[in-house]
Amino acid sequence: MRALLDAHSLIWAAAGDRRLSQTALATISDTGNQLFLSVVTAWEIAIKYSNGRLDLPGLDVADYVTSRVTAFGLHVLTIELAHALRVAELPLHHRDPFDRLLIAQSQVEGLPIITNDPHIARYDIEVIW
Numbered sequence: 151m152r153a154l155l156d157a158h159s160l161i162w163a164a165a166g167d168r169r170l171s172q173t174a175l176a177t178i179s180d181t182g183n184q185l186f187l188s189v190v191t192a193w194e195i196a197i198k199y200s201n202g203r204l205d206l207p208g209l210d211v212a213d214y215v216t217s218r219v220t221a222f223g224l225h226v227l228t229i230e231l232a233h234a235l236r237v238a239e240l241p242l243h244h245r246d247p248f249d250r251l252l253i254a255q256s257q258v259e260g261l262p263i264i265t266n267d268p269h270i271a272r273y274d275i276e277v278i279w
Contacts, residue, residue, distance in 0.1 A: 152184045153177055153278055154227065154256055156265040157191050157198075157248070164218050165207070171279050174264050178222065185264075187215075187224040188255055194248040232258050244269040 155163075155178070162170040163178045170178075177183060192215045198204035199211040206214045219226060229251065236254035244250075246269070253273045256263050262276035271277045 151177065151180070151182075152186070152261055154186045154188060154252065154259070154261040154263045155191065155224070156252060156263055156267065156270070157194050158266070159264045160187060160191065160218060160222075161195075161204075163222070169266075171266065174266075174279055177264060177278050181223070185222060185224050186227040186259075186261060187219055188227045188252055189229050190248050190251045190255070192226075227255060227259070227261075229255075230258070240273065243272040 159170065159174055159178070161167070163175070178185065195204065195215060196211045199206060199214075209217065218224070233251060233255045236258050237250050240250055240253060249267065249270055252263060253270060253275055255261070256275045257273075262278050263270060264278045265271075266279045271279075
């Protein structure tokens with residue numbers, strides 16, 4: 151299975167947080183799965199860290215994200231022109247620019263998103279939770 155992690159799923163998985171559902175945990179833990187971290191998710195984490203809305207466990211944001219990419223064997227999904235342009239086709243269920251780009255990537259790449267965000271679930275994508 152191929153799947154795209156959103157920010158809280160990555161953070162909760164890395165921290166062993168019990169808020170991560172059993173289905174999400176099983177998907178992330180299965181080494182046979184191909185998991186992706188979008189550059190947009192790294193950007194979101196960096197912004198939240200820099201404005202004090204996110205504490206990271208003793209690491210700066212670059213070390214945190216790169217170490218999680220390595221630890222979970224994640225593939226980095228870059229932002230392509232097709233992803234950016236797909237955002238214009240999305241209904242305005244909500245206006246979070248990070249989530250909207252992540253949703254567009256999910257649609258273009260055919261990747262379900264591992265998330266518990268109810269706003270994301272309103273879009274025409276597969277959600278794993």
